[in-house]
Amino acid sequence: MPKNRVLTGHRPTGPRHIGHLVGTLETWAALQDTHECFFLVADLHVLTTDYAHPQYIQDNICNMLADWLAASIDPSRATIILQSAIPEHAQLALLLGMLVTVARLVRVPTYKEHIRELGIQPSLGLLTYPILQAADILIYKANTVPVGEDQLPHIELARETARRFNQIYRQIFPEPEALLSRSTRLPGVDNRTMHTSYGNAIYLRDTPKETTRKVMSMYTDPTRIHPSDPGHIEGNPLFVYHDVFNPNPEEVKEFKIRYQAGRIGDVEIKKRLAEVLNIYLAPLRERRAKFIAQPKMLMEILHTGTERARHIARETIEEIQVCLGLL
Ligand code: TRP
Numbered sequence: 001m002p003k004n005r006v007l008t009g010h011r012p013t014g015p016r017h018i019g020h021l022v023g024t025l026e027t028w029a030a031l032q033d034t035h036e037c038f039f040l041v042a043d044l045h046v047l048t049t050d051y052a053h054p055q056y057i058q059d060n061i062c063n064m065l066a067d068w069l070a071a072s073i074d075p076s077r078a079t080i081i082l083q084s085a086i087p088e089h090a091q092l093a094l095l096l097g098m099l100v101t102v103a104r105l106v107r108v109p110t111y112k113e114h115i116r117e118l119g120i121q122p123s124l125g126l127l128t129y130p131i132l133q134a135a136d137i138l139i140y141k142a143n144t145v146p147v148g149e150d151q152l153p154h155i156e157l158a159r160e161t162a163r164r165f166n167q168i169y170r171q172i173f174p175e176p177e178a179l180l181s182r183s184t185r186l187p188g189v190d191n192r193t194m195h196t197s198y199g200n201a202i203y204l205r206d207t208p209k210e211t212t213r214k215v216m217s218m219y220t221d222p223t224r225i226h227p228s229d230p231g232h233i234e235g236n237p238l239f240v241y242h243d244v245f246n247p248n249p250e251e252v253k254e255f256k257i258r259y260q261a262g263r264i265g266d267v268e269i270k271k272r273l274a275e276v277l278n279i280y281l282a283p284l285r286e287r288r289a290k291f292i293a294q295p296k297m298l299m300e301i302l303h304t305g306t307e308r309a310r311h312i313a314r315e316t317i318e319e320i321q322v323c324l325g326l327l
Contacts, residue, residue: 004034005036005037006143006179007142008038008040009039009083010024012041012061012064013050014056015204016063016204017196017203017204018186018194019185021071021204022244023181023185024148024181025071025072025073026071028078031144032077038078039078039305041065041083041302043084044083044090044132047125048129051125061082062295063292069288069301070204070285070291071204075304080306081302081305083136086310088314089135089136089139092313093128093131095324096135096165100161102127104157105131106127108153108157109153110153130154130157131161133154133158134161138161138162139312139316139317141172143177144176145176146180146181147181149180152180158176159176159177162175172316172323186237188200189215189217191235202215204281205285205292211277218270218273220237220270221266226262227265228263231259232260238269238270239259242269245273245277246273247276247280255272
């Protein structure tokens with residue numbers, strides 16, 4: 001059994017923002033040096049909530065892929081998979097579903113949140129979302145799953161399901177472990193969680209001009225009315241961003257001191273932030289522009305990765321079928 005296999009993925013919901021970059025994609029890119037990596041385009045998972053808007057999926061896949069590659073996800077060192085193109089994912093989900101109770105799935109916190117947020121009658125597909133995710137991981141016998149904190153309940157379910165399967169039949173699956181991504185969580189420009197649907201995200205594909213506009217409109221310290229008022233650093237997104245993107249810690253330190261003393265205005269801090277952010281993103285944007293202009297090549301990369309993964313998925317399903325008496 002492979003010892004250091006990584007599987008993780010995103011739902012293709014559109015272009016990636018700098019929160020994805022800092023929290024996630026930089027971690028994935030680094031793992032390519034040490035692990036055998038599988039990165040999944042989880043298009044089936046999109047349908048659990050967004051089944052009525054299929055016209056956007058293809059475009060979203062291209063945009064997400066271009067961003068992944070721009071962020072140094074490297075198809076020559078990692079396997080990029082299109083979930084829906086390997087029916088074995090759905091097949092394993094169906095089979096694993098036999099081992100998981102409805103009561104257990106109803107207790108998954110993301111399920112409850114979704115229902116509350118969307119105010120909808122949950123579908124069967126939404127209820128079984130975490131089983132499909134468990135199948136994504138277990139079908140490749142991955143040991144390590146880099147994810148954000150919000151995904152931990154899903155990884156826990158995958159672990160339980162693996163354990164249960166191994167107990168009933170035989171030792172087939174490793175119990176996958178979550179690898180939590182770097183703790184800095186970039187807030188959106190309005191200081192809420194950065195989220196595509198909140199309109200508060202800075203995207204990798206934004207132009208430098210758009211980026212500057214967003215930074216200049218950023219939420220700062222609401223108690224500060226004049227530049228001469230002493231300002232607050234904690235929980236101030238300007239400084240969260242400077243800490244991440246400004247390559248000069250001395251400058252950031254000086255900004256903080258002057259800010260707290262009321263000796264520098266928000267505008268100056270923001271202008272400098274827009275500058276350092278645009279410098280940080282420039283090489284990524286250049287690569288992204290190249291990739292997005294070649295949709296054929298993007299599809300080829302996806303195709304190659306998917307074909308590589310298909311064999312592994314097939315093998316696992318055959319093992320599982322024997323266990324379950326299906327011949
Ligand atoms: N649920 C994950 C998310 O929304 C996406 C995902 C699907 C995933 N399958 C996965 C993540 C398997 C890790 C492993 O971000």
